[in-house]
Amino acid sequence: MRVHIDKDLVAASSTPLVLAILADGESYGYAIVKRVRALSEGELEWTDGMLYPLLHRLHRQGYVTTEWRTPPKGRRRRYYAITDDGRAALADQRRQWAAVARALGDVWPGSGGLLPALGEA
Amino acid sequence: MDGTETQIAAWRAYVAEAPAVDGRDVDELEAHLRDQMAELDAAGLTADEAFLVAVKRMGDLDALSREFAREHSGRLWKQLVLKGDDQPARPSGGWVEALVFALAAAVVIQVVRLLAQFPQEEPGWLARNVGLFVLPFLSGYFARRRQLDPRHWVLTAVPFVVAALVVNLSPFDEDSATEALVVVHLPVALWFAVAYPYMGGTIRSHDRRMDFVRFTGEWFIYYVLIALGGGVLLGLTAAILEPTGAVDVERIFEWVLPSGAAGAVVVAAWLVESKQRVVENMAPVLTMLFTPLFAVMLAGAAVVYALTGLVGAFDRELLGVFDALLVVVLGLVLYGMSARDPSIPPGWMDRIQLIAVVSALVLDVMVLGAMVARIGELGFTPNRTVALGLNLVLLVNLARAAGLSVQFLMGRTAFHRLERWQTAYLPVFALWAATVVAVLPPLFAFS
Numbered sequence: 410m411r412v413h414i415d416k417d418l419v420a421a422s423s424t425p426l427v428l429a430i431l432a433d434g435e436s437y438g439y440a441i442v443k444r445v446r447a448l449s450e451g452e453l454e455w456t457d458g459m460l461y462p463l464l465h466r467l468h469r470q471g472y473v474t475t476e477w478r479t480p481p482k483g484r485r486r487r488y489y490a491i492t493d494d495g496r497a498a499l500a501d502q503r504r505q506w507a508a509v510a511r512a513l514g515d516v517w518p519g520s521g522g523l524l525p526a527l528g529e530a
Numbered sequence: 531m532d533g534t535e536t537q538i539a540a541w542r543a544y545v546a547e548a549p550a551v552d553g554r555d556v557d558e559l560e561a562h563l564r565d566q567m568a569e570l571d572a573a574g575l576t577a578d579e580a581f582l583v584a585v586k587r588m589g590d591l592d593a594l595s596r597e598f599a600r601e602h603s604g605r606l607w608k609q610l611v612l613k614g615d616d617q618p619a620r621p622s623g624g625w626v627e628a629l630v631f632a633l634a635a636a637v638v639i640q641v642v643r644l645l646a647q648f649p650q651e652e653p654g655w656l657a658r659n660v661g662l663f664v665l666p667f668l669s670g671y672f673a674r675r676r677q678l679d680p681r682h683w684v685l686t687a688v689p690f691v692v693a694a695l696v697v698n699l700s701p702f703d704e705d706s707a708t709e710a711l712v713v714v715h716l717p718v719a720l721w722f723a724v725a726y727p728y729m730g731g732t733i734r735s736h737d738r739r740m741d742f743v744r745f746t747g748e749w750f751i752y753y754v755l756i757a758l759g760g761g762v763l764l765g766l767t768a769a770i771l772e773p774t775g776a777v778d779v780e781r782i783f784e785w786v787l788p789s790g791a792a793g794a795v796v797v798a799a800w801l802v803e804s805k806q807r808v809v810e811n812m813a814p815v816l817t818m819l820f821t822p823l824f825a826v827m828l829a830g831a832a833v834v835y836a837l838t839g840l841v842g843a844f845d846r847e848l849l850g851v852f853d854a855l856l857v858v859v860l861g862l863v864l865y866g867m868s869a870r871d872p873s874i875p876p877g878w879m880d881r882i883q884l885i886a887v888v889s890a891l892v893l894d895v896m897v898l899g900a901m902v903a904r905i906g907e908l909g910f911t912p913n914r915t916v917a918l919g920l921n922l923v924l925l926v927n928l929a930r931a932a933g934l935s936v937q938f939l940m941g942r943t944a945f946h947r948l949e950r951w952q953t954a955y956l957p958v959f960a961l962w963a964a965t966v967v968a969v970l971p972p973l974f975a976f977s
Contacts, residue, residue, distance in 0.1 A: 438561075456590070456593070457587050461558060465601050465602070468873055469944065486561050
């Protein structure tokens, strides 16, 4: 079932999502969007175009590197890979989300699933 | 299939029109679109359907354009204005408010001149306060243009009030060195005060600081051009009217020159604001021309100094000369950076700039070493102290900039760290100018 998710929440979660996906291995824009869609089971309605300013910002901040490549059987694409700074930023994001989730878990009764899902940071 | 290609080309052209989207971004978005279409195609949609769905999923292009603009605000300096609402709304035109502030500045400076009976007499207070008579109007113009609220207007006025008090209540000796230093440094300090309304009160934003740097460069170039044009105008006026004997040419100069110079401050600012979106910035172009020349000159000079050593007549002006040199090199660094797209990898221009900076640093360190020893003998005067202080301020900036640049060239850091260093250092300059105005004179007993 499609739950409407607040624009701000989508925006806030986009950075850790993208960094975490890239931490698994380098990727390109379209593949990242597909992965996000798969991960959220269609609930996160990302506007595809919005991914790119985000990727550019991450690149400018030094969290990802990028290069244009042509894979053997595909078109020429821009690939992104995470850097050490990016991994540090990802860890920081994880701490922040864990803190938020802890607070929410305390205030919402019976949501014991929230913390284990994120892992104690 | 042909129809789809045409549609994709049309979509591509539309995206390319967005101000902050450059060619590579369009390629990236198009690749995304095609990937999406390929997948939908495999899922069984027709080519047209796939195109429609893919475009829909890409999202609203105006919103996309705004996001790109927010991210790449540097690109906006050369492009046309965005459609849409929430970018810092800078309506073009608005020449009426510019005219009002320019006229106000012109009138005030005339009144002041008449009060001071310049050029018949030259009271000390006139030179000290000249920045205070002109720059508040520039601040006012920006406060109005950015549509600041009353609280921000008050905060804009505070530095001017404080400066007025400090500069006028200080008991300077006649023709003192400290007073001359204040005359030079007060406009610099007040220029930083103008940055507050320019940035709309958001002094912490590094992007807005960089915008202010770009503004300063362009303003200076426009002011010089206006001054040259004005000079030609006045010169011709004088030459044409002189033979008639009907008009006293001197009087024309007395009236027009100060007012013109004051009004031009606001007019130049208005021009920079208006053309920001339409014309290439000139400062970076000049920088690109002069950086290689300076690199060659400085590298050569460094070699000469290293070989011959620092012998010979060592006059007290030397430190001042090197201050000027470091200021110019800093300008080259800043303005080269202001137009550089942060995402492109290091190139030959970055290397040349590094050569220029390192040569300047080497020269400066050599001179500084000798100078410090000399100052120990000759003693500290206000001029020497200021020259030394400025040199150190610039040295720290350029040394770290060179270090970061080396890391950038080796691929170990992102370009945006270099920008950050420069924008983070700007308050140091403001603080230095303020120190020379407020702290130095008492330290030297206003001599």
